[in-house]
Amino acid sequence: MSPKIKLVEHKALMPDTAPSSSWNLHLSVKNDGALYLPNAIFKKPIVSGTPVDLSFAIQDISNDDFFQNDHGFQFPYQPRIVESIRNLMLHVPMWFTMFLLMGIGFVQSIKTLKISPNTMLHDAKALSSIKVGIVFGILGLITGSLWARFTWGAWWVNDPQLNGALVSVMIYSGYLILRSSITDASSKARLSAVYSLFAFVILMVLLMVLPRFTESLHPGKSGNPAFSKYDLDSSLRLVFYPAVIGWMIIGCWMYKLTLRLELLKEKIQSKKEH
Known part of the structure; x- marks a missing residue:
């Protein structure tokens, strides 16, 4: 029946x-x-x-x-992440800002290796940008872990994108350890500059190249859509892009403050030596 x-x-x-x-x-x-x-x-x-x-x-x-039809401003609905999509305004700008700051460190490291009277100034700029970049990298890991816990049910998963992000932050942390182990200012500046150049190349490979050739849960990798109509519509872009710009401005402001602090430390150290 x-x-x-x-x-x-x-x-x-x-x-x-x-x-x-x-x-x-x-x-x-x-x-x-x-x-x-x-x-x-x-x-x-x-x-x-x-x-x-x-x-x-x-x-x-x-x-x-x-x-x-256009229904006005609203967050795109996704059954898996629902309202946690608001974390997009925090998580993604953290990494964009980190890339910007590490890029500044890369450029300043190249200038440090050139023979010029401003070598120590370029070294201070590279150090300041990398310090702040590490902070934003850690914030990116924290916000990403919170998002992973909500979306995937775990604080951390064995994913090439996540592992690459963690390794990148650890490599740049090694930059600070290297500087603390060298006493001569000139040698410290040049060795740190070389390390910074290699670190930036590794950063690009781990986060921008390798994940695109491997299976990944992270959006935007291995066919997993990101910044599409399913998770970023036109109304959300009105908030997302200003958020990226805003966090970058905050990052640059923190970089300027850190640079002033580093230059002040150098002046104090120079007076003590004389």
């Missing part, structure tokens, strides 16, 4: 201005416990069937008028 199935449509429960096309259903009953059904409720039915043979026809929701 074929079971009887009755499909009920409640249009009044799904307003046209809803920020999502589907909702998860969480039922909690004192005696029976909790039940979680992902994508259990839809803005309008996408499944139709007959109670006889239970055959189903799936409609393409990408052609839904909901995705074609």
